[in-house]
Amino acid sequence: MKLVAVSAGLSQPSSTRLLADRLVQATRARLEEPAAGAPVEARVIELRDLAGDIANALVTGFPNTRLREAVDAVTGADGLVAVTPVFTASYSGLFKSFVDVLDPDALAGVPVLVAATGGTARHSLVLEHAMRPLFAYLRAVVVPTAVYAASEDWGGGGDAFTEGLAERVGRAGAELAGLMTGQAATRRRPAGPGDDVEAVVPFEEQLAALRP
Amino acid sequence: MQFGIFSVGDVTTDPTTGRTPSERERIKAMVTIALKAEEVGLDVFATGEHHNPPFVPSSPTTMLGYIAARTERLILSTATTLITTNDPVKIAEDYAMLQHLADGRVDLILGRGNTGPVYPWFGQDIRQGIPLAIENYALLHKLWREDVVDWEGRFRTPLQGFTATPRPLDGVPPFVWHGSIRSPEIAEQAAYYGDGFFANNIFWPKEHFIRLITLYRQRYAHYGHGTPEQAIVGLGGQVFMRKNSQDAVREFRPYFDNAPVYGHGPSLEDFMAETPLTVGSPQQVIDRTLTFREHFGDYQRQLFLMDHAGLPLKTVLEQLDILGEEVVPVLRREFAKNRPAGVPDAPTHAARTSEPSAA
Numbered sequence: 001m002k003l004v005a006v007s008a009g010l011s012q013p014s015s016t017r018l019l020a021d022r023l024v025q026a027t028r029a030r031l032e033e034p035a036a037g038a039p040v041e042a043r044v045i046e047l048r049d050l051a052g053d054i055a056n057a058l059v060t061g062f063p064n065t066r067l068r069e070a071v072d073a074v075t076g077a078d079g080l081v082a083v084t085p086v087f088t089a090s091y092s093g094l095f096k097s098f099v100d101v102l103d104p105d106a107l108a109g110v111p112v113l114v115a116a117t118g119g120t121a122r123h124s125l126v127l128e129h130a131m132r133p134l135f136a137y138l139r140a141v142v143v144p145t146a147v148y149a150a151s152e153d154w155g156g157g158g159d160a161f162t163e164g165l166a167e168r169v170g171r172a173g174a175e176l177a178g179l180m181t182g183q184a185a186t187r188r189r190p191a192g193p194g195d196d197v198e199a200v201v202p203f204e205e206q207l208a209a210l211r212p
Numbered sequence: 213m214q215f216g217i218f219s220v221g222d223v224t225t226d227p228t229t230g231r232t233p234s235e236r237e238r239i240k241a242m243v244t245i246a247l248k249a250e251e252v253g254l255d256v257f258a259t260g261e262h263h264n265p266p267f268v269p270s271s272p273t274t275m276l277g278y279i280a281a282r283t284e285r286l287i288l289s290t291a292t293t294l295i296t297t298n299d300p301v302k303i304a305e306d307y308a309m310l311q312h313l314a315d316g317r318v319d320l321i322l323g324r325g326n327t328g329p330v331y332p333w334f335g336q337d338i339r340q341g342i343p344l345a346i347e348n349y350a351l352l353h354k355l356w357r358e359d360v361v362d363w364e365g366r367f368r369t370p371l372q373g374f375t376a377t378p379r380p381l382d383g384v385p386p387f388v389w390h391g392s393i394r395s396p397e398i399a400e401q402a403a404y405y406g407d408g409f410f411a412n413n414i415f416w417p418k419e420h421f422i423r424l425i426t427l428y429r430q431r432y433a434h435y436g437h438g439t440p441e442q443a444i445v446g447l448g449g450q451v452f453m454r455k456n457s458q459d460a461v462r463e464f465r466p467y468f469d470n471a472p473v474y475g476h477g478p479s480l481e482d483f484m485a486e487t488p489l490t491v492g493s494p495q496q497v498i499d500r501t502l503t504f505r506e507h508f509g510d511y512q513r514q515l516f517l518m519d520h521a522g523l524p525l526k527t528v529l530e531q532l533d534i535l536g537e538e539v540v541p542v543l544r545r546e547f548a549k550n551r552p553a554g555v556p557d558a559p560t561h562a563a564r565t566s567e568p569s570a571a
Contacts, residue, residue, distance in 0.1 A: 064486050200431070
């Protein structure tokens with residue numbers, strides 16, 4: 001079972017990457033429980049390493065070999081963890097530019113866990129008003145728990161109103177693992193270079209559709 | 213196999229001098245380039261069709277008719293004829309007329325153009341792009357093959373007892389290639405009619421075009437026109453050459469870096485690795501072009517883009533000298549080697565006239 005995380009963190013070390021790692025770990029732990037028992041192939045893609053390639057893809061209209069490999073990994077995943085830092089009231093431009101390179105159909109039906117990091121918890125609804133609609137447009141299946149980690153969350157537990165970061169990470173990971181094991185068998189994959197040529201509408205049908 | 217050049221007809225500032233040619237200069241330069249193509253032994257000159265600045269070739273048959281009068285051997289083609297927005301009746305007549313004037317040295321690459329706004333300029337609706345390409349070509353195909361046509365379709369007024377004039381030369385319509393960079397529907401259309409498929413592969417990685425061409429070849433066989441290997445395939449290419457490859461790279465880099473389509477993006481080296489662009493020695497161009505056959509199968513027509521991005525006319529003519537003298541003769545020899553017996557030659561009017569079934 002393929003689990004892929006995309007991290008749009010920029011600094012090194014990056015708390016965005018750290019959150020991605022934690023979410024992957026939580027999902028993997030649930031997937032590998034004896035009851036589920038699926039071997040997991042997990043991978044984290046750092047968009048920072050692909051920043052130039054992503055900009056070039058916007059200019060040329062196609063991803064180069066290195067970026068293609070990352071795109072194929074993301075669109076071929078059985079489950080996706082998407083983590084961005086909050087920049088100016090939304091996901092970062094680098095994160096969105098990467099999503100712009102994906103085929104609009106490529107994530108249809110794919111379970112996705114969305115997460116974000118920021119300096120203050122006041123930005124946490126970015127997950128609900130920016131990240132979730134983005135993946136809704138792509139017809140991905142976004143898990144109910146979206147995980148926001150403000151700087152203070154890394155040091156503290158929960159409060160009277162919500163659980164701590166560790167609990168939320170665990171819950172979100174379990175939700176993603178549940179969706180992945182529930183649907184993996186029926187998932188439709190996008191066609192790739194190794195597949196047969198694409199399906200086509202027979203020409204007689206195209207002609208017939210135009211007859212007055 | 214046929215070798216030639218195709219031009220977009222862009223008016224682009226030369227980034228090394230800051231000079232922009234006038235429209236008149238660019239139009240005349242395209243003609244000079246076409247004449248040079250014949251002089252250096254190339255087979256085909258093809259011009260794009262555009263209706264917006266910075267492009268000049270809005271009226272291909274005017275330009276090709278003028279070139280026809282000044283050449284003997286060169287096949288005159290379009291690199292795109294907008295099958296979506298041109299009236300098929302006008303295409304039928306314009307290109308039949310050109311066929312007579314050029315003694316049959318005419319073919320067309322049909323396409324849907326590179327800009328959405330062109331549709332309303334000619335009274336059409338871009339949302340109908342593919343249906344327009346399908347219906348208009350069905351009518352064009354009929355107008356060239358039936359002397360008296362009754363027609364009713366969705367996108368234009370009906371025709372009753374209409375005869376397009378002049379009739380195609382010797383009763384053989386111009387050969388048609390269908391050009392596409394992304395739509396499988398167009399590969400399917402080309403296969404259905406047994407026409408050629410031209411994949412302008414110069415801006416995208418080869419994997420994408422392998423899928424399109426494989427589809428076209430399979431569907432060509434499906435419709436009973438021959439084996440997949442007998443389908444008629446044309447490819448683009450983009451090269452810049454100097455005797456020493458370092459000189460070629462040094463001279464071409466500012467044009468690449470500022471080119472309208474891919475400029476200000478990837479490095480020249482990265483773009484060469486990802487697309488067919490080859491900047492280097494004539495031998496490098498030969499080696500790279502010969503790999504196309506491995507990816508796409510034996511094919512019929514190779515067109516190179518030589519005159520864009522603001523390259524001065526003098527440079528383009530030097531490039532054509534190198535192409536004609538050092539590259540194409542070797543490519544002809546090498547492509548002929550191990551070419552399976554069943555693979556057809558590129559279509560010409562003479563060959564198609566002697567085989568009525570091919571019409």
